[in-house]
Amino acid sequence: MNICVTGGAGYIGSFIVRQLVDAGHRVVVVDNLCKGHASAVDARAQFVLADCGDRTAMADLFRRQGVQAVVHMAAFSLVGESVTEPGNYYRNNFVASLSLIEAMLSAGVKRLVFSSTAATYGEPADQPITEEFATEPINPYGRAKLMVEQALADFVQAFEIGAVSLRYFNVAGALPDGSLGEDHDPETHLIPLVLAAAAGRRDRISIFGDDYPTPDGTCVRDYIHVLDLADAHVRAIDAAQPGALKVYNLGNGDGFSVRQVIEAAQGVVGRTIPTAVAPRRAGDPPVLVASSAKIARELGWEPRRGLEQILADAWAWHRSHPDGYAD
Ligand SMILES: NC(=O)c1ccc[n+]([C@@H]2O[C@H](COP(=O)([O-])OP(=O)(O)OC[C@H]3O[C@@H](n4cnc5c(N)ncnc54)[C@H](O)[C@@H]3O)[C@@H](O)[C@H]2O)c1
Numbered sequence: 123m124n125i126c127v128t129g130g131a132g133y134i135g136s137f138i139v140r141q142l143v144d145a146g147h148r149v150v151v152v153d154n155l156c157k158g159h160a161s162a163v164d165a166r167a168q169f170v171l172a173d174c175g176d177r178t179a180m181a182d183l184f185r186r187q188g189v190q191a192v193v194h195m196a197a198f199s200l201v202g203e204s205v206t207e208p209g210n211y212y213r214n215n216f217v218a219s220l221s222l223i224e225a226m227l228s229a230g231v232k233r234l235v236f237s238s239t240a241a242t243y244g245e246p247a248d249q250p251i252t253e254e255f256a257t258e259p260i261n262p263y264g265r266a267k268l269m270v271e272q273a274l275a276d277f278v279q280a281f282e283i284g285a286v287s288l289r290y291f292n293v294a295g296a297l298p299d300g301s302l303g304e305d306h307d308p309e310t311h312l313i314p315l316v317l318a319a320a321a322g323r324r325d326r327i328s329i330f331g332d333d334y335p336t337p338d339g340t341c342v343r344d345y346i347h348v349l350d351l352a353d354a355h356v357r358a359i360d361a362a363q364p365g366a367l368k369v370y371n372l373g374n375g376d377g378f379s380v381r382q383v384i385e386a387a388q389g390v391v392g393r394t395i396p397t398a399v400a401p402r403r404a405g406d407p408p409v410l411v412a413s414s415a416k417i418a419r420e421l422g423w424e425p426r427r428g429l430e431q432i433l434a435d436a437w438a439w440h441r442s443h444p445d446g447y448a449d
Pocket residue numbers: 128129130131132133134135152153154155156157158159172173174175194195196197198199214218237238239240289290291292293294306
């Protein structure tokens with residue numbers, strides 16, 4: 123298939139592009155490089171520097187390239203920033219998505235896979251979280267993603283298109299050979315921050331709150347290897363059926379506390395990682411663990427890599443790219 127990946131120069135996008143090409147698809151990446159890295163884009167894919175919210179340019183590109191499916195990953199994804207700059211998040215994550223969907227319609231592109239998030243659930247009391255749980259996001263980031271899902275539900279009814287929305291939990295990891303990995307600025311994700319502290323590039327890792335109602339008092343999250351996540355996208359493209367929006371969680375189904383992640387990282391890197399307890403951050407639920415039973419049942423997807431593999435691969439990337447990508 124001819125597939126367009128928006129945000130394909132970003133962390134997760136770069137892995138998805140690689141896996142789609144490996145699966146035999148022809149891929150065109152659209153990224154405006156507001157965050158991503160051109161050198162992270164697989165050389166076998168075509169790269170187009172553009173804003174995915176430019177409806178005319180995107181429709182032209184879809185027609186010219188004969189695009190048959192879109193994987194829409196381009197977005198801003200800093201939860202805290204979404205609270206202080208909500209306009210940017212609604213514009214880039216919701217309005218631009220709407221323009222992209224309309225560009226697809228005008229060019230006759232019928233399949234979409236959308237990068238959604240566990241943040242659409244908000245702070246559920248029960249675990250593991252299934253797709254039937256109420257969606258009650260607590261920040262503009264989660265709300266803008268949910269708004270895209272809601273719009274998609276209407277578009278698949280009104281037009282003969284099919285969409286799959288994948289709600290990611292905490293994505294981490296790298297290629298085992300360390301050649302492709304996570305390079306965000308600023309970095310807010312726990313695993314790269316822990317490894318930066320392990321490498322001496324940060325003084326210590328802050329533990330935001332150790333008085334949560336969890337076994338060791340620190341927040342529990344579900345970590346999924348970026349390669350497992352990418353595999354789900356290859357399957358999701360085939361699963362997009364006209365007239366339907368399918369929603370799936372993507373997680374490992376295992377919860378690890380912040381302290382457990384740090385301990386496991388110490389085992390992988392073979393040294394003690396300095397820590398400091400800091401106050402809780404607003405809007406951090408105590409526990410977020412996915413049930414991915416639905417995608418296992420319907421698409422035959424299962425995660426194959428656990429926390430130790432995630433940490434080992436991320437460490438390989440950190441050691442070979444201490445300053446991230448050259449660009
Ligand atoms: N990293 C995670 O753990 C996680 C969890 C849940 C959901 N997600 C979602 O997955 C997607 C990818 O996340 P990531 O961690 O790879 O982020 P990232 O910032 O590394 O990648 C996003 C890419 O999109 C590009 N981009 C942003 N706005 C654009 C626009 N208007 N036009 C063209 N390109 C644009 C950026 O330049 C960047 O390359 C995002 O939609 C994010 O919300 C990520």
